[in-house]
Amino acid sequence: MTTTSYPEPVLVPARQARSVLLRTGDRLRITDVAGGQVGDVFAYHADDLTEQHSAAHTRTHTSRLFPALGEAFVTNRRRPILTYLADTSPGDHDMLIAACDPERYAAYGDPGHASCAENLIRALAERGHPAPSHIPQPINVFMRIPVAADGALSWLAAPTRPGDAITLRAEMPCLVVVSSCPQDHNVINGAGPSPLSLTVLTTEEKNR
Amino acid sequence: MTTTSYPEPVLVPARQARSVLLRTGDRLRITDVAGGQVGDVFAYHADDLTEQHSAAHTRTHTSRLFPALGEAFVTNRRRPILTYLADTSPGDHDMLIAACDPERYAAYGDPGHASCAENLIRALAERGHPAPSHIPQPINVFMRIPVAADGALSWLAAPTRPGDAITLRAEMPCLVVVSSCPQDHNVINGAGPSPLSLTVLTTEEKNR
Numbered sequence: 001m002t003t004t005s006y007p008e009p010v011l012v013p014a015r016q017a018r019s020v021l022l023r024t025g026d027r028l029r030i031t032d033v034a035g036g037q038v039g040d041v042f043a044y045h046a047d048d049l050t051e052q053h054s055a056a057h058t059r060t061h062t063s064r065l066f067p068a069l070g071e072a073f074v075t076n077r078r079r080p081i082l083t084y085l086a087d088t089s090p091g092d093h094d095m096l097i098a099a100c101d102p103e104r105y106a107a108y109g110d111p112g113h114a115s116c117a118e119n120l121i122r123a124l125a126e127r128g129h130p131a132p133s134h135i136p137q138p139i140n141v142f143m144r145i146p147v148a149a150d151g152a153l154s155w156l157a158a159p160t161r162p163g164d165a166i167t168l169r170a171e172m173p174c175l176v177v178v179s180s181c182p183q184d185h186n187v188i189n190g191a192g193p194s195p196l197s198l199t200v201l202t203t204e205e206k207n208r
Numbered sequence: 209m210t211t212t213s214y215p216e217p218v219l220v221p222a223r224q225a226r227s228v229l230l231r232t233g234d235r236l237r238i239t240d241v242a243g244g245q246v247g248d249v250f251a252y253h254a255d256d257l258t259e260q261h262s263a264a265h266t267r268t269h270t271s272r273l274f275p276a277l278g279e280a281f282v283t284n285r286r287r288p289i290l291t292y293l294a295d296t297s298p299g300d301h302d303m304l305i306a307a308c309d310p311e312r313y314a315a316y317g318d319p320g321h322a323s324c325a326e327n328l329i330r331a332l333a334e335r336g337h338p339a340p341s342h343i344p345q346p347i348n349v350f351m352r353i354p355v356a357a358d359g360a361l362s363w364l365a366a367p368t369r370p371g372d373a374i375t376l377r378a379e380m381p382c383l384v385v386v387s388s389c390p391q392d393h394n395v396i397n398g399a400g401p402s403p404l405s406l407t408v409l410t411t412e413e414k415n416r
Binding site (some may be wrong): 033050052055057059060063064065066076077078096097098101103104107133134135137147149151152153154155 | 225231260263264265267268271272273274284285286304305306311313315341342343345355357359360361362363
């Protein structure tokens with residue numbers, strides 16, 4: 001029996017982001033530690049960040065606002081990058097709302113507030129990548145934005161319970177950035193920003 | 209009385225794109241000449257193309273899948289760029305589906321087919337701009353993609369009648385590219401791709 005390394009989970013502190021590198025077949029479990037927390041997820045081809053997850057292309061691919069379990073998220077080149085593999089949360093996720101950014105908090109009269117856009121830029125810099133010219137539409141896990149029949153969007157608190165998790169499988173080598181959304185000017189993060197946890201399950205791990 | 213120039217309408221041939229430069233306050237009327245034709249609309253700040261319409265930011269701004277009449281489309285810097293001023297069409301428009309691109313037609317087994325993404329790149333080149341690294345989610349005027357309660361998207365034929373038009377007002381100096389979508393592998397363009405027409409109504413024109 002092969003001894004396999006099992007990496008320690010990566011804590012994503014409240015209001016911050018962390019990144020993980022996945023090989024094809026690796027699974028990434030994103031856990032809402034305390035419950036009620038939105039995670040902004042960005043996925044890039046590990047070797048060529050110009051190929052990246054695209055919400056518009058994923059909607060076109062799946063003919064859904066958000067993939068169903070077993071379906072793939074695809075890139076701006078229409079190739080699968082992550083598969084929506086498992087989910088112990090109530091299943092509310094969003095792929096319509098932009099990452100919060102300095103302009104968002106300036107409009108609240110709160111300049112200097114942490115944001116998912118800046119968290120992404122910082123996480124990419126820590127991996128040696130320059131600031132991107134485009135902030136992609138994130139996969140907003142655990143974010144509850146119901147769409148009414150007339151197209152109106154509601155902003156509700158994340159209904160996640162402590163320990164709820166979503167699991168994604170890498171379909172190409174990829175760099176995934178997860179930001180514990182620092183939004184505290186509306187209700188999306190329930191009682192307030194809290195940490196997430198990232199667990200990488202390797203291919204070997206899956207088979208033992 | 210000041211004599212004002214009234215530019216000739218710009219014909220957007222089927223399967224091609226054209227662009228117009230708008231000053232703040234100018235209005236752009238996009239007319240579906242023969243009916244049943246989708247237009248992919250891209251809007252950039254005329255002096256700085258890194259600022260551009262962003263569907264994700266517009267949804268966040270309006271809390272709707274598509275703005276209501278009188279509401280604004282905003283940029284990736286959360287500033288109004290176009291206002292949805294008037295509409296004589298049935299009112300079906302989409303802001304969820306990606307621009308068609310070479311990868312889309314390659315998947316149909318039809319490489320070399322014209323696409324809105326390439327049309328955008330060509331239209332920008334004709335204005336002296338390099339190929340963009342990011343193809344924005346377009347404003348797909350006259351495109352009928354209803355969203356079911358479970359988030360499923362349907363692809364239906366554009367319900368526009370000949371002469372139906374949507375009018376947008378520029379809220380900043382902007383370069384707007386409109387592509388007569390060449391998609392003919394599904395039903396969105398009804399009987400097949402056909403032309404659109406662009407009419408710029410200047411501020412002076414509006415007041416005379």
